Every structure is written in C-alpha cells, then in structure tokens.
Amino acid sequence: MATGEATGIAIVGCGYVADYYRQCLGLHDGVLRLTGVWDHDPARLTAFSSCWGDRAYRSMDDLLDDRSCALVVNLTTPESHAEVTAQAIAAGRHVYSEKPLGMTLAEAERMRAAAREAGVRLSAAPCNVLGESAQTAWSAVRRGAVGRVALAYAELDDGMIHRADYRSWISRSGRPWPARGEFETGCTFEHAGYAITVFAAMFGPVRRVTAFSSLLIADKRTDPPLPHPAPDFSVGCLEFDGGVVARITNSIVAPYDHRMRIIGEDGTLEIKEPWDYASPVRLRKAAQGRLGRLMERRFGGALASRIAPVRATPFRGGRGKPTMDFMRGVAELASAVASGRNPRLDEDFAVHVTEVTEMLQHPERFERPATVRSSFAPIAPMDWAG
Template sequence: MAARTAFRRRTRRRDRRAVRLTEGPRTGIAIVGCGYVADSYRWRLALHEDALKLIGVWDHDPQRLAAFSACWGDRAYRSLDEVLSDPEVSLVLNLTTPESHAEVTEVAIAAGRHVYSEKPLGMTVAEARRMRDLARAAGVRLASAPCNVLGESAQTLWRAVRTGVAGKVALAYAELDDGMIHRANYRTWASRSGRIWPARGEFETGCTFEHAGYAVTVFAAMFGPVRRVTAFSALLVPDKRTDPPLPHPAPDFSVGCLEFDGGIVARVTNSVVASYDHRMRIFGDEGTLELREPWDYASPVKFRAASVGRLSRLMERKLGAGFGARRLSPVRPTPFKTGRGAPTMDFMRGPAELAEAIRTGRKCRLDEDFAVHVTEVTEMLQHPDRFNRPAVVESSFAPIEPMDWAR
C-alpha cells in the first residue's frame, strides 16, 4: 500500500477537478485489483464494448498482474500512479480486497476519477459515508456492487411485485446459505486466469459482508429504504481448517429482520454453515413469488397462489410449498450464455450503468447513497453488537427506477 499512500500525498497538491469522460460513446475504464472476482468482470466486458473501453489493469502483486494480463491480453500498468495519471481512464473499477476498498477508492477520487467499487463500499458505514462525501466534494460519481438487481431475474421479480401478481406484499425471505465451504475442496477453485479462491479473506471478511448485498439491494429497490434492523450473528465454526488458523474469523451466521415503510418486513439469513439455499421469496395476500438463485440472471421466477382451501392446504403439506407454482415470463431473454466456468451474472452491468448515468447526466441506480445504505444495513446484520437493538438506519436514498426494458 506504500505506492497508494505516496500517490495520495501527491494528489493533495493537485487540482481536484474531475477528469472528463473520454470523448465519444465509450467510457475509458481501468481495473484495479486482478483477484478472483476480476475474471468475472472481465469475462462479461464483451457485452458492453459499445459503452466501455478497457484501457488497462493493475494489481499490487506482479505475478497476479502478469497472469491476469496474459490471460485476457490486456495492457498492464506498472503502478497505481500510472493508472490514475492516464488521461484515457475516466472510471476506475476497484476490485481489490474488501479491506482495501476505501483506501483505493479515496486515492482514485483524489485523482478526479469516477469509481465503481466491488462490495462492500467500506468495511463500516463510517467508511462508506466518507467515500460518498469525498466523491461529492471532488465532483465525481461513485457506485458499488452488487449489480444483480439490474439482472433479468431480479427485474422479472420486481415487475411481478409492481404489477401485483402476489397481491399486497407483507413479508419477504432471503436465504443466502452456502453450505460448509470450509469442508469443500476450495483449494482447487480457480478463476479463468488461475487465481485460487481467497478462502482466508472470505472467512475473515465474513459471509454477511460478502453476500447480504445480493438480497438487500433487491429488497431495497422494491420496497424503499430499510428503516430498522433487528439482527443476530455468531461464529458457529471457529476452525475453518485454514493453515495457519485464522486469527480473526468473522461471524459465519447472521439473521436479521428488516423493516420497511408500509409495514413490510424482510428476513435475511446468511451462513457458510447451513446447506446451500439461495431462495428469495415474497409473500403477498394472493400468493408467493420465488426466485431460486439471485446470482443467476436466468434463474426462473415462479408464482404460487395462496393455499386457502382445505384441499389446497393439504396438498401443500403433502407435496411441498412449490406445488402448483407457475413460471412467470421473463422481462426479456438473458443476453449471454453460461457454462464452462462462465459467470451466471453480468458483473460489468454495474460499471456500464454508472458510465451511462455519467454520460447522460441521470441518476445512477447504484449510486453512492444506495451504496452507503446497503453498507449500513449489512454492517448491522454482521455486527449487531455495534448498534442498538433494533437499530435505526440513518441512511436513505432516492427511489430507484427499474430498467427501461423491464417496465
């Protein structure tokens, strides 16, 4: 991080005015951080070649940088200073480790660059607020992952809520259980450029900070800002079989109830203990909507009418809650194929959304206010001991518009 610190000192003496976007229809971007998730972003760049132009990549690890650059054929910058001194780069994709997000974002903002950060925006809501305030003071735009709320499956679910398919919504559940990953053969999980899944970082950051955003963003887009959070978290399996042992493992289980305006309540569960289950369900007075996998843009959305008669309730008990569900038509076909290791999400849709918002002067759907809000709620879920119970959420955001093709 010495290079980043030195660059920050130099940029304090520079003009803080934001660098303008590259002339023409495409926005010049640079990837900072070439770790495991960077391959998922890079894989989907081709879907946005009319809007995004990758200028180059950088990582503080020379071997990792060389492997990523060789895999994708991208220009490798020699330093972060070189990235932020390149006038072609208007938007920085901060794909570093979670504990480095705030520091790298701050340096990029000081250099007058717009930033799209991997989640979380900061490891605390205080960090996230500081990034938001710095971006506004510098006149640059800031947004953060996850972007699955922009995907076809989430947009299909959202349209069903808006159009009243399930009637008046009262309750929502999100399961983000990944199974006992520490017992899986994760040491063989490699990205396309050869980066092994960063187990130590994942276990120390915590499954809630890593995954809760996939549910919180969808629920917040549908129902508005979270007003209160009542949560519990615990470290159930301290020994994650790492070598050496983890000095500070994060909670591996959390559960929280999120209260929204209008009386809607959502329960969000995160763990790397319970068996794999990523269902999102929304319960209305006319029935239940279900999205089986929020990480998959092609995941079907199903609706099952409420069981109110004696026979239908008996069938539900005998055959399960999925009995009689019908698949809803997606808002549009998913514009990419998966398989052979390809990601089931379009990770580049978030950066493309930010770039288009900057280019057209509109509000970004994943803007800094939304990112701060998601960070605050996530911190309340993972670390309820830091807040009152129930915790009152201080952040808010303006209403988010569905995608144009999903209206």
C-alpha cells in the same frame, strides 16, 4: 466524455473475482472500453494481463495519470476498498467498487462525501438487482401479481465451504479462491447485499434492523489458523419504509440454499438463485380451502407457474462462465454519467446497503433494534423492464 462514446475503465485488483468481471466486458462493447489493469502484486498483474492480453499499468499513479481512464473498477480486497476508492476519487475518477463499499458505515460515508466534493460518482456491487431475474420479479410485484406484499425471505446459505474442495477453485488467469480473506471478511459482508439490494429497490429504504450473528465454527481448517475469523452465521429482520418486513439469513454452515421469496396476500414469488440472471421466477397462489392447505403442507403450496421474463437474458453462464453479468453495474454507472442522469445504484444506495450489512454482521455495535440512518431516492427499473 460525449454521450455515445465508450467510457474508459481501468481494473484495480487482479484477483479471483477480476476474471469474472473481465469475462463479462465483451457484453458492453460501445459502452465500456478497458484502458488497462493494475495490481500491487507483480505476479498477479502479469498473470492477469497475459491471460487477457490487457495493458498492465506500471503503478497506481501510472493508471491515474492516464486521462483516457474515466472510471476505476475497484476489485481489491474488502479491507482495501476505502483506500483505493479514496485515491481514485482524489484523482477525479468515478468509481465502481466491489462489495462492500466499506467495512463500516463511517468508511462508506467518508467515501460518499469525498466523491461529492470531487464532483464524481460512486457506485458499488452487487448489481444482481439489474439482472433479468430480479427485474422480472420486481415487475410482477409492481403489477400486483401477488397482491400487497407483506413479507420477504432470503436464504443466503452457501454450504459448509471450509469442508469443500475450495483449493481447487481456480480462476481463468490462475488465481485461487481467496479462502482466508473470505473467512475473515465474513459471509454476511460478502453475500447479504445480493438480497438487500433487491428488496430495497422494491420496497424502499430499510428503517430498522433486528439482527443476530455468531461464529459457529471457528476452525476453518486453514493453515495457519485464522487469527480473526468473522461470524459464519447471521440472521436479521428488516423493516422497510412501506411496511414490508424481510428476513435475511447468511451462513457458510447450513446446506446450500439461495431461495428468495416475496410473499403477498394473493401468492408468493420465488427465485431459486439470485446470482443467476437466467433463474426463473415462479408464482404460487395463496392456499385457499382444504385442498390448497394440503398441497401447501405436502408440496410447499400450489403448483408454481413460471412468470414470463421481462426479456430473454443475453447472458448465459455455465461451463466456467459466471451466471451473472458482473460488468452490468459498471456499465450502468458509465451510462448514467454519460447521459447526466443519476445512477440507479448511486452513492446513497451504496451507503445504505453498507449500513444495513454492518448491522447484520455486527449487531453488537448498534442498539437493538437498530435504526438505519441512511436513505436513498427511489430506484427506477431498467428501461427494458416495463
């Protein structure tokens, strides 16, 4: 494909999240071109293709026989990611996979090895690190807005979802939120990447993980009951190459709280919602003197000032629209392949995020603290982020 030509992509998996990706496709005209969609469930495939007016492939083989498709967007269930990704790689396609890349480090490493042998590129969600909010915080860190960073916190608590009215959560093409799959995959595999990717981009590879996870509420009120519910709480401390330490908490038990905080010697950067590209980044200076300590105890610190965003986001969610551009990671991969550069969220980065996530959800599989084997090259900020 020549530089400047839109990359042909095909979506595999037409479930709940596929509608969010499809809603964001129009933001990348001239970069991405949808060649068609496929799902092994005929009802899902018909509903999705009818809703969006997209071509429906007759089979996965039909999709892979279409040479206008250069990149497969794998939006199948997490347990199917490895199989579908391997099939696309074997057919010579680049792949962008929904998170997680694999359910184990071993799965992720096998896919990376297959991609390299086939001479194709592999990338994985989440892509929120490419969003305006994360890039603004990262820019502030680089220019020393909070001094030397020592610590970072991420709360990824989603509220008690099994008590919520999730059965009414229906996507644009009519797909219900996949409760059983979410509860069995686990909130850590579903959500930890939103924090790991941001912190790893800023601070480099994770070297050690000390983690704990637990299934606190086994009965999620599903019918029939879940045979293998995943841990619904995890907490881990991550030690990065550069000496920064981060604490990441995941749960679907504690009240909704998605705060991210980056703590330096001179102050703290705060992001209220890392899933929202327009979420403001605020700076609180470190408490000094009696008045500063009093404000910290009573109000959480000095009055926060808003950091000017590196650019105004062209993407605004709300009214049924997602709050993040799900297709930005796909567009980043396509642009990198077209220009011959290394993708920001490359296969090494995807493997690293998978390994750390597995350590958080399944600490019993590793020594404590667990030494992280994988690594990745430094990631460049977005070109518009300075």
